Amino acid sequence: MNKPRMLLVEDDESLAELVRWHFEREEFEVRQTPDGEEALLLAREQTPDIVLLDWMIENLSGIEVCRQLRKIETTANVPIIMLTARGEEDDRIRGFEIGADDYVTKPFSPRELVARVNAVLRRVRPALAGETLKFADVEMDTVAHKVRRDGEVVPLGPTEYRLFKHFLEHPGWVFSRERLLDSVWGHDSDIEPRTVDVHIRRLRKALNAGDRPDLIRTVRSAGYSLDQDAA
Numbered sequence: 001m002n003k004p005r006m007l008l009v010e011d012d013e014s015l016a017e018l019v020r021w022h023f024e025r026e027e028f029e030v031r032q033t034p035d036g037e038e039a040l041l042l043a044r045e046q047t048p049d050i051v052l053l054d055w056m057i058e059n060l061s062g063i064e065v066c067r068q069l070r071k072i073e074t075t076a077n078v079p080i081i082m083l084t085a086r087g088e089e090d091d092r093i094r095g096f097e098i099g100a101d102d103y104v105t106k107p108f109s110p111r112e113l114v115a116r117v118n119a120v121l122r123r124v125r126p127a128l129a130g131e132t133l134k135f136a137d138v139e140m141d142t143v144a145h146k147v148r149r150d151g152e153v154v155p156l157g158p159t160e161y162r163l164f165k166h167f168l169e170h171p172g173w174v175f176s177r178e179r180l181l182d183s184v185w186g187h188d189s190d191i192e193p194r195t196v197d198v199h200i201r202r203l204r205k206a207l208n209a210g211d212r213p214d215l216i217r218t219v220r221s222a223g224y225s226l227d228q229d230a231a
Helices: 013-025 036-045 062-069 089-097 110-124 158-169 177-185 195-207
Strands: 005-009 029-033 050-054 080-084 102-105 132-135 138-141 146-149 216-219 223-226
Touching: 005 013, 005 036, 013 029, 013 110, 029 036, 036 050, 036 062, 050 062, 050 110, 062 080, 080 110, 102 110, 132 158, 138 158, 158 177, 158 195, 158 223, 177 195, 177 223, 195 216
Parallel strands: 005 029, 005 050, 050 080, 080 102
Antiparallel strands: 132 138, 138 146, 216 223
C-alpha cells in the first residue's frame, strides 16, 4: 500500500520537525516548507493526500494558500487542516469558509493531530486506511491485485486496474481526462487525453460483463465518476 503523501507548511522549524517525525513514524511521506508560495509549487508538482497548513507563514498567508489550493483542479478536493495559534471563533469560521476541513489550535498534542489526520483520510481516501477497497458490489484486494464483482473475479489489465483503483479511492468525485492522466499515468506522461476514453471503455466492458449495472458515470463536459447510479 502506498504511503499517504503529506504537505506540511509550517515556519516554526522545531514544531515542523516534531510534526514531521510523528507522521514519518506513522509511514507518511512528508514534504515540508515554511513558505506559502513554495507550498503551492510543491502541491502542483505532486498532489498531496493531505495538507497541514499553518495560518502565519512566509510570503503567502495560510488562508491565501488554502484559497488557491481550492482553485487548482488537482488539489481542489485535497483535505486541508489548518494549524494555528488563532483560537477565536471568527478566525475558525473564516478558515472553514475558504475551504479548510479541520482546524487545530496550538499548542496541540502530536498524537491527537495524527489521529485527526487519519480520521480525515479514512473519510476521503479509503485506500489509505485498509487493504480492501469496496464500492457497491465490487471489492478490490490491493495486496493481491484482484478485483471481484458480486464474488466473481474481474480480469483487468494493469492500466485499467490503476484507473479503477483511483476511482475506488475517490468515490463520487468527478475527474477530467487531464486529471486522470496526471493521477494514473503520471505528471510527465505524453499520452493523449482521448486515451483515457479507451481505457474507460475497457474498464466498463470488464466490470459490466453479464449485463451488470454500469458504475462509471460520464459527466458531460467534465469527465468521469464512480457512481452507483451511473446506469
